[in-house]
Amino acid sequence: MKVVFMEANTLGDDVDLSMFEAFGEVVKYGQTEPKENAKRIEDADVVIVNKIEMNEALLKNASKLKLICLTATGTNNIDFSYTNQRKIAVANVKGYSTQSVIQHTFALLFYLYENLAYYDEFVKSGEYSRSDIFSHFTMKFHELDQKTWGIIGLGEIGRGVAAIAQAFGCKIIYYSTSGKNSNAAFQRVELEELLKTSDIVSIHAPLSPATTNLIGEKELAMMKKSAILLNLGRGPIINQEALAKALQNDVIKGAGLDVLTEEPMNPANPLIEIKDSTKLIITPHIAWATVEARQRCAREVAENITAFFKGENRNIVAG
Secondary structure, eight states: OEEEESOGGGGOTTSOOGGGGGGSEEEEOSSOOTTTHHHHTTTOSEEEESSSOBSHHHHTTOTTOOEEEESSSOOTTBOHHHHHHHTOEEEOOOSTTHHHHHHHHHHHHHHHHTTHHHHHHHHHTTTGGGOSSSOOOSSOOOOSTTOEEEEEOOSHHHHHHHHHHHHTTOEEEEEOSSSOOOOTTSEEOOHHHHHHHOSEEEEOOOOOTTTTTOBOHHHHHHSOTTOEEEEOSOGGGBOHHHHHHHHHTTSSSEEEESOOSSSSOOTTOGGGGOOOTTTEEEOOSOTTOOHHHHHHHHHHHHHHHHHHHTTOOSSBOOO
């Protein structure tokens, strides 16, 4: 069997991939090379990818290909009409980064909520050493206790965030982007009510026609001026031009983003002009990427391959 990694760098060079050698020949390419990709997989039995488009143009000469393994949950890069026609199976990984994303949600929150960028600079600039009192109150911050936390997308990650926010004393409300998700443990509300009443809004929803540009200028204007908006779902859920304008005009207090409409970040993205770290923090799509989660992802892919060749239907996506 020949296994080809097309984007091994997306797992990081610290992740042990030696387990794949048990399957046979393993070839690793660090990153995509569009002109070379089709050639690289011509004699592959298994292809492991993250974001490369898996379509007829790429796959038509891969006559031996039996299985495409995604190092991700999302399958929007797969042309299922073609893979189904060719009887090429597709397997994804699920739940491998749940704890990592939950953890990063709170990292982004507290950086903004407690104005940590300001206080860090206050000390490092030498201002604290010149202070005449032991503390400093210029940038006010508040307890989470009794605040309302609104969650958009109450899946596994959203529920994990809700549980921790509750431990801090928050009231939890949520909006179902599909309209089908009901959870008796929390109050379900419409989007407008969630935006108007929440002190923190965190997004943990997948991208779909219903969620694309879900948060735009009108929605941002509904939010409290003191509110913080967090996006750990998908970049296009928030209209970036509208968010930049809202932050520049103090429509909301701040935003913490781990996802953008275009990744890596487009130099023309209007958010890049906002240098005030008390208003905006952007991390480069790393919420999922703890060492443990990346190693877990690799193990899940290996288990998917093992199961497939045993005739088991483990994480096979129908499309």
